[in-house]
Amino acid sequence: MNGMSALTGAGASYGHLQEPPHLGNQYLEDVTLRRYLQRVLSEADLREVESDLERFGWEVATTVKEYGALAESEPPVLVKQDVWGNRIDELKLSQGWLAQKSVAAREGLVAIAYERRQGALSRVVQASKLMLYGASSGLFNCPLAMTDGAARLCELKRSAHPALADAFEHLTSRDPARFWTSGQWMTEKAGGSDVAAGTETVAVPAEPGRAAAGSRFALHGYKWFTSAADGEMAMTLGRERDANGQPVPGNKGLSLFFVQIRRDAGPTGRAPRGFEVVRLKDKLGT
Structure with a gap:
């Protein structure tokens, strides 16, 4: 029509495109968690743990999240026999899953509760960190429990x-x-x-x-x-x-x-002597 530009419509790669969500710092954006910790922890304990929680809040939104996505996309595989027919029951595990185990150790996701740096409230600190971790863990929080x-x-x-x-x-x-x-x-x-x-x-x-x-x-x-x-x-x-x-x-x-x-x-991958792994179950967690 006169005075109007031609309509281009939309295609697979242009027109309306959905903007993907962007994760921010999972600790700083959790107002309820921050207020709760401010209420139950002493000022000294809060100063000690808050910088760690803020750092970890970024980790779970970036690196840890990538490990979790890799673990989810590469589920474990059970190899029951080798090429010669020998029973080996070998578990092939994702590098993302193995990386989550290292994260859990370094971050003290179990250890915090037993180091008791905050006394009885160490469980609160541990639970806070586990809550930040869970959604990005690829369900590695299951074996941690x-x-x-x-x-x-x-x-x-x-x-x-x-x-x-x-x-x-x-x-x-x-x-x-x-x-x-x-x-x-x-x-x-x-x-x-x-x-x-x-x-x-x-x-x-x-x-x-x-x-x-x-x-x-x-x-x-x-x-x-x-x-x-x-x-x-x-x-x-x-x-x-x-x-x-x-x-x-x-x-x-x-x-x-x-x-x-x-x-x-x-994990060595293979089941130790005295065990047989019959099959892997299709389920959440381990």
Whole structure:
């Protein structure tokens, strides 16, 4: 038409284009969290932690977020056999997932609670940092929850059990080369909320006649779900036997066992001797 320019319309790469969201500092932009910490922490404690939270607020919006996206785009793969047919049960893990483990160690996402620099409120500081971390973690916060629970158990029992004292030092380390994650291996095929009725794993003393706490046992069973299967250790349930060699039924027969899966921090990829990985479950977390 006279006096009007021709309409160009829109195309795949021009016209209206949606502006993607841009993450800012996840601590500075969280007014509720900042006000809460100002209310519950002393001025000295707030000064000590706030600069770290502000720094981490940028980290989770940039580098950590990239690690998480990489872990999400490269899910783990289970290689059951090598080219010669040997059973290897090797877990192929994303570099993004492995990087998250280093982040968790350096940032003290478990350690903060046990260093207790802010006393009882150290849990508040830890929870604040975990809240900033979770959305960018690629769900690495899931094995961290398992690890924290195991660390507390080891802390309570370490004086009587040297193996648990050693595990505690690894679980609460800030050194990525020493940091361990832990699974909780409870669920068996029966499932359900009645854990006692659903536990068929049998614990056999490694030395006949020695079944006291702290003794070594061989566990025989099948866990339907094992969290943090790439971790260095796990806490798992098993059922002890009576004097006649029969599994003790009900709650009385259940015991919690510490299982060291790997000695060195960092997954070797292959399942250790004595374990078979049947399959990977398509689920959130580990």
